[in-house]
């Protein structure tokens with residue numbers, strides 16, 4: 001049986017998009033706790049959405065940018081997450097891992113093969129384009145990396161390809177990058193922050209039809 005491609009739908013803000021991700025078998029659904037994002041949700045809003053995720057459904061990932069412990073606590077006091085996607089350096093990401101006991105995916109912005117990490121203590125890595133210094137947020141920008149740079153990379157942790165993916169390019173991205181899993185936000189939206197259920201369905205269907213090009217380990221599934 002050919003290995004499947006893991007799929008994360010990130011930046012969910014409304015029931016329709018979340019329900020489509022669930023119905024079409026996304027492995028992970030992401031919720032953005034970053035006020036400058038058009039996909040920002042409050043802990044209470046996230047709790048209302050996460051209540052729709054059935055047992056055995058996609059893993060629930062909370063996304064934080066250089067967060068304080070209090071910011072993460074405010075979310076975990078309100079709802080349940082299966083993992084944390086963290087935009088922060090190694091030491092802070094590891095401290096969060098130890099403090100909260102949840103799997104941590106560290107986001108890593110890369111511009112060239114030399115930027116790909118050779119070692120990592122994280123549970124997973126989100127590999128995406130390094131934003132320009134002027135960017136008002138580190139992710140969710142629709143910016144793709146050169147997908148060839150990850151082919152042949154000996155990843156030190158389970159990893160997921162993110163950035164600029166769409167239903168129309170995800171097959172090519174997987175074929176060229178040998179990514180075992182993919183992550184999308186703006187590429188399945190009709191407007192910033194408005195997920196399109198049909199685009200979500202097509203993205204997942206297309207990704208699933210694309211057998212992984214490398215004997216990659218099964219995509220990371222938070223415990």
Ligand SMILES: O=C(O)c1ccccc1NCC(=O)[C@H](O)[C@H](O)COP(=O)(O)O
Pocket residue numbers: 010011030032034037038039063065085087126128137138139140141142143162163164165183184185186187
């Ligand atoms: O989605 C956001 O608005 C966002 C804001 C701040 C930090 C990270 C953010 N998204 C993180 C993700 O995991 C996105 O899915 C990833 O960056 C890919 O985004 P896109 O290029 O829009 O598919």
